[in-house]
Amino acid sequence: MGGKGAIAIVVALIGLIAAPLLYTAAGNGLFNKPPKPELTLPAGGGKCIEPTEFMRKNHMTLLVHVRDDIVRNGAHKPKYHIEHCKTCHTKRAEFCDKCHNYVGVKPECFDCHYLP
Amino acid sequence: MAKGKITYSTIRGDSPGYYALVCVLGALSLAGFGSAFMMFSQGHYITGMTNAVPWGLPIVIAIYLIGLSAGSLVLSALSSVFGKTEFKAFSRMASLLAALLMISALISIVLDWGKPERILVPFFSINPRSMFSLNGMLYSAYITICFVYLWAMFNEKEKLVKIIGFTAVFWAVLVHSGTGAIFGFVGARELFHSPLLPPSFIAAALSSGTALMIMVLYFTFRFTGRKLDEELLRRLGFYLAMFIIVVAYFVFIENITRSYWPSNYAMQKFLLLSGNKYSLIFWLGMVGCGLVFPFVILINPATGKSVRWILVASALVVTGVLAERYTIVIPGQVLPLEIFPGMNVTSDFQDGQINDYSISLAETLYGLGLTSLVFFLYVLALKFFELMPEEAVIASDIPDTSGTGKN
Amino acid sequence: MSELDRRIFLKLGAAAVIGTTLAPGITLFQAFAQDETEGRTSSKDRWGMVIDTNKCTADCTECTAACRTENNVPLFGDPRYDGHWIRKVTVTPKTDGAHSRSLPLLCNHCEHPPCQHVCPVAATFTREDGIVMIDKHRCIGCRYCMIACPYKARTFVFKNTEKWSNPDVPKRGKGVVEKCTFCAHRIDKGQIPSCVEACNKSGEKAMVFGNLNDPNSEIVQYIREHAPKGLREDLGLEPKVFYKGI
Numbered sequence: 001m002g003g004k005g006a007i008a009i010v011v012a013l014i015g016l017i018a019a020p021l022l023y024t025a026a027g028n029g030l031f032n033k034p035p036k037p038e039l040t041l042p043a044g045g046g047k048c049i050e051p052t053e054f055m056r057k058n059h060m061t062l063l064v065h066v067r068d069d070i071v072r073n074g075a076h077k078p079k080y081h082i083e084h085c086k087t088c089h090t091k092r093a094e095f096c097d098k099c100h101n102y103v104g105v106k107p108e109c110f111d112c113h114y115l116p
Numbered sequence: 117m118a119k120g121k122i123t124y125s126t127i128r129g130d131s132p133g134y135y136a137l138v139c140v141l142g143a144l145s146l147a148g149f150g151s152a153f154m155m156f157s158q159g160h161y162i163t164g165m166t167n168a169v170p171w172g173l174p175i176v177i178a179i180y181l182i183g184l185s186a187g188s189l190v191l192s193a194l195s196s197v198f199g200k201t202e203f204k205a206f207s208r209m210a211s212l213l214a215a216l217l218m219i220s221a222l223i224s225i226v227l228d229w230g231k232p233e234r235i236l237v238p239f240f241s242i243n244p245r246s247m248f249s250l251n252g253m254l255y256s257a258y259i260t261i262c263f264v265y266l267w268a269m270f271n272e273k274e275k276l277v278k279i280i281g282f283t284a285v286f287w288a289v290l291v292h293s294g295t296g297a298i299f300g301f302v303g304a305r306e307l308f309h310s311p312l313l314p315p316s317f318i319a320a321a322l323s324s325g326t327a328l329m330i331m332v333l334y335f336t337f338r339f340t341g342r343k344l345d346e347e348l349l350r351r352l353g354f355y356l357a358m359f360i361i362v363v364a365y366f367v368f369i370e371n372i373t374r375s376y377w378p379s380n381y382a383m384q385k386f387l388l389l390s391g392n393k394y395s396l397i398f399w400l401g402m403v404g405c406g407l408v409f410p411f412v413i414l415i416n417p418a419t420g421k422s423v424r425w426i427l428v429a430s431a432l433v434v435t436g437v438l439a440e441r442y443t444i445v446i447p448g449q450v451l452p453l454e455i456f457p458g459m460n461v462t463s464d465f466q467d468g469q470i471n472d473y474s475i476s477l478a479e480t481l482y483g484l485g486l487t488s489l490v491f492f493l494y495v496l497a498l499k500f501f502e503l504m505p506e507e508a509v510i511a512s513d514i515p516d517t518s519g520t521g522k523n
Numbered sequence: 524m525s526e527l528d529r530r531i532f533l534k535l536g537a538a539a540v541i542g543t544t545l546a547p548g549i550t551l552f553q554a555f556a557q558d559e560t561e562g563r564t565s566s567k568d569r570w571g572m573v574i575d576t577n578k579c580t581a582d583c584t585e586c587t588a589a590c591r592t593e594n595n596v597p598l599f600g601d602p603r604y605d606g607h608w609i610r611k612v613t614v615t616p617k618t619d620g621a622h623s624r625s626l627p628l629l630c631n632h633c634e635h636p637p638c639q640h641v642c643p644v645a646a647t648f649t650r651e652d653g654i655v656m657i658d659k660h661r662c663i664g665c666r667y668c669m670i671a672c673p674y675k676a677r678t679f680v681f682k683n684t685e686k687w688s689n690p691d692v693p694k695r696g697k698g699v700v701e702k703c704t705f706c707a708h709r710i711d712k713g714q715i716p717s718c719v720e721a722c723n724k725s726g727e728k729a730m731v732f733g734n735l736n737d738p739n740s741e742i743v744q745y746i747r748e749h750a751p752k753g754l755r756e757d758l759g760l761e762p763k764v765f766y767k768g769i
Contacts, residue, residue, distance in 0.1 A: 068660075069563075071656070071658050072658065073564055073650070074563055074652070074711045078562075114690035114691075
């Protein structure tokens, strides 16, 4: 096989892998950052069980850990439970979706779990 | 040509016919992936599968392709492991085809999942008691072995080729026993539960694989205009006849054992005598196309020597084994489970009644697409890699050891 | 830079790398160290059920209706795709056509569950208290368990459903397998499964639920007295749902 063929294949593969990224970039306007979401603190003025910075970074790990504990071991008194979140953060659109949309993650949680 | 030395070269691949073939196969593969995407985005209700028959055509196609892969690999190993040096010319093509068939089979299994996006889950959570989990490891190792084997052959490392050849044959036995065990180990369904399934799976794999190789070799050499010694195809035809005998023996033993005991009368009556599509596929497809007609063609001296008839027999076997795979997967699910022995059962969940399975358009495209994918990649590979021998003839200084010349 | 300095520099660098990779994990570990350990299932419990087919009548569907509402079991109006966690079955002996019985059929929560044995990703598991469950977060939807189950207790989610009938219990997205959980979420709260509750409240009082490991429980007394049978006991799966009168 000639060198040209190899280069063509490599370029094609890179294009294939990068296609979703390019597609998204083109859809958003190339290198055009979406505005940062404006977050409002929930009314009531309560305090989260962990510092905000920690939660921002680690909430998914906490939830996954607790998820397995609940499903597999029937734990019904876990310290971190999305039910606790729901007591203050009552609206999913305000609390979850804003940031998830901003960073472009689509968690499957709410396909099955109900959060208004 | 020097003694025993085979020159491999890429094919030119610039004729309109070649491009047309690539386009057709590529379009069919795309259609297959398209229907897989439909299944993924819409849900499995667009297939013929139901809660009563949860496994449909994708699984049939998967185990069919896995079976075909065995024949290719064994043909590839004939020269290095079993000393049939006259087949050495084919070993590169055959081992590439084995790898491609297995890759396509794996894709067929994964895209059939309800959640194909969870492809990484099986790598991190393993259940060593599950035949699916074990087979996943066997299959991926098999693909690796095929490619290492190819690499060794390309670099002409004779000793390594021999070692890998042995490993490959051993591994192929594991892979095909494991695939049979997916069904054979299920005690809940009478038609699946059989210790004969793993060995009979190997036998059918060898017969269908050899038949496919005969066709692929003939047409590849024909379209590229290279020389193929017809005697080689005749010898493969002889092997095919032998494999058919083994398959027939397994089919006979399995069905006679089941039919003997009174508790199975209803089941065997349904499968063999009812005249519905399942018994038609059993008799016409599996027994007729897969065993009787090709065997008669191959052993009859008037037809067994003609390449044309050998091709017809091969095509029949390839179809017949597809029918056999269908008969393994589908009728076992169509028959109702015996939850209450000795009772007539009715419910609003089809308990106690014979279920129906009909293949939907999406599944047909899926099956066609994944089968085309194999040949699409094969045809492309022939152009880019030195897989094909310049000519395949039996060298006069190599003695005829197979003893099949008179057939 | 002297040799010593270089060494110190390298060591510091390595420490920094290890620190940044491991620190988040360590913080989390500390967070979970304070996690409560009580409130989980224990092997002291062994949940089981007895169904008295002499009491169950053909026209009563309280248990199936209650299950559908409680667990968001999908109903598409097409019998091929509807979900069934518990279903009513009518059985008639082949020798005696007049003597037919109606009974509910659900997951038997076998002691040796074949569905768990065949699951390639260990998504099906047995809890400490003997309930066989599916981790739908892990299920890949290969449907091998449906092939292996001799009771046809499992159904596949062929389509997405839009609404929750009970928001406290998750529904299932398309592409996973679902089945009866003995209402594990209710058991964890100290309640009994919703089918049993419905049967006792507005049905024929044909179902008894309880702890098979507790010699004083109602179910153990009932089993001692009436010796009910499991379904297809010849398969050796040791089901934990027993039927009286078939």
